[in-house]
Amino acid sequence: MNNLKDLTICPRCQTLHKKLPLSKKEEAHCANCNARLYKNYTDLPQRALALSLAALIFFTIASTFPIVQIDFAGSFSSVNLLDAIWQLLHEGYIFMALFAFLVLFLFPLLLMGTLFIFSLLLVMKKRVFAKWVLQFMTLLSRWSMLDIFFVSILVAMVKIYEYAHIHFGLAFWAMAFFVLLEIYLTRYIKIEQYWDLWEEV
Ligand SMILES: [Zn+2]
Known part of the structure; x- marks a missing residue:
């Protein structure tokens, strides 16, 4: 069972994603619609x-x-x-x-x-x-x-x-x-x- 804190929802198409750690300045995008989900601001x-x-x-x-x-x-x-x-x-x-x-x-x-x-x-x-x-x-x-x-x-x-x-x-x-x-x-x-x-x- 995933911890809720590890999940994020796409603001555009509402697809649920599991949050992954990103390297510096990397951005995570939705796998379905490519909307920007979050970014690693150092x-x-x-x-x-x-x-x-x-x-x-x-x-x-x-x-x-x-x-x-x-x-x-x-x-x-x-x-x-x-x-x-x-x-x-x-x-x-x-x-x-x-x-x-x-x-x-x-x-x-x-x-x-x-x-x-x-x-x-x-x-x-x-x-x-x-x-x-x-x-x-x-x-x-x-x-x-x-x-x-x-x-x-x-x-x-x-x-x-x-x-x-x-x-x-x-x-x-x-x-x-x-x-x-x-x-x-x-x-x-x-x-x-x-x-x-x-x-x-
Ligand atoms: Zn999406």
Whole structure:
């Protein structure tokens, strides 16, 4: 009887596989549909620690500075993430403002914050709290939607572009880097890989 920890399921075709130890940088693919199952990252805790710290710095910039500055017929306006959410609240869209605050600000911030704490605990070889941190992180990963917001800004900019001059602010580029890092750390590197790391500590 196989131990359940030694099994993995293909995310695309749900075929069950037995996990095999991999050599450095080697990837395991599904025998049925060739989807990527897992990879042997030799330095995952250190890599996650450095990149989640970088993501937190980008996040601070992305939520502080203007995302875009729009020059429309001589009138100039700039948009900042928290100001935009505050504006929604001010105009009476309370639930929309609350939802935006959670999925665009609080959850992405906590997601990278928990990954930072988790990888720091692993680097320090401390197992205490690491499981709770990881459980919280797994939950947050489903509710962080800054990537969707970023794509919707791009779509909106394409529409506005015909009528107004647009200057991309510092926060725009910081948000782009944040979204790329978040996708890399929580989707390209699958959350299951962090669970595997926790098992090994
Ligand atoms: Zn498959």
